[in-house]
Amino acid sequence: MKRLLATSIFSLLISSAAFAQAPAAKDGPGNNAVNNDQKNSASPVAGRNSFTEGQAKSAIEKAGYSAVTDLKKDDKGVWRGKASKGGSATSISVDFQGNVNAANRAEDIEMTVTITRLYATFAAAQQAVRGLEAAGVPHSDISIVANNSDNWYDAKKDRDGDGVDDRAEAAGTGAGVGAGLGGAAGLLAGLGLLAIPGLGPVVAAGWLAATAVGAAAGAMTGGIVGALTEAGVSKEDAPLYAEGVRRGGTLVSAKVPEAERNRLDAILNQSSVNLRDRSAAWQESGWTGYDPASGPYGVDEVRKERELYGPR
DSSP: OHHHHHHHHHHHHHHHHHHHSOOOOOSSTTSOTTOOSOOOSSSOOOSOOOOOHHHHHHHHHHTTOEEEEEEEEOTTSOEEEEEEETTEEEEEEEOTTOOEEEOOSGGGOOOEEEEEEEESSHHHHHHHHHHHHHTTOOGGGEEEEEEOTTOOOOOOOOTTOSSSOHHHHHHHHTOSSSTTTTGGGOGGGGOEEEEETTTEEEEEESHHHHHHTTOSTTOOSOHHHHHHHHTTOOTTTHHHHHHHHHTTOEEEEEEEEGGGHHHHHHHHHTTOOOHHHHHHHHHHTTOOOOOTTSOOOOHHHHHHHHHHHTTO
16 A cells, blocks of 8 residues: 555656646747757747847858848748858848758749859950840849950040049049949949959949949958959959959859859850960960969050950
């Protein structure tokens, strides 16, 4: 009898302890915003989220993403928005625990890539830009950077009506050719003059030029090489493109949907320079690599370069 009573008491204690335990936190808006015992990096966990928009953005950036935009907190307490990593854009989220997750549903993912080509002449690059715009690429997603050592771009422009040449203003401030120029008339209507370290005077329009001078939000590194690598161009190719512009060429870059890459690559490939062959020729002549500290090519050097290699 005593043994049966003891067993019953022991069972009652165990049962009471089990009921006394707090139930596991559930995936729902009632979760505590500071509950850090429910870490789940595979998908966002719903719960009261005390993060501000700025804190959510910082968490995403600490996770290796850049260009964080459109952050909004949904009805489950999850901050959701867009961000880029490795040159590709994706949907992103931050839950109440601080977990940062890229979209894991195919319909939520909008992958973009940066495609870039070098052209021996501005005229060839101009044709490529117009081809991209005709193919449906927004001019805000296209950028052009052209060598101006021989001062071919000399038409005075005073779009703001202040009596001062806009090109001089741009060169003095490192601005004026940011992502917003171009308007309804297209990218080429927004051309302006500025100086990029290592390249000297260039004629440019679009997001790449703004990033190169550190003017665009999220620009991590100054200079054209830093702007290209931040956009997803490989560290091997970015210095080659920069050297091509320094030697008199024109660079065209565009952010395009990954699914459209092959079609749009075909447009850029028309009249573009073969980067591998051209860089090999530079190396045979003694070139050892792009040096942003070296002086830009002068008029005579650019002329000789163009005569040596021709229109492509």
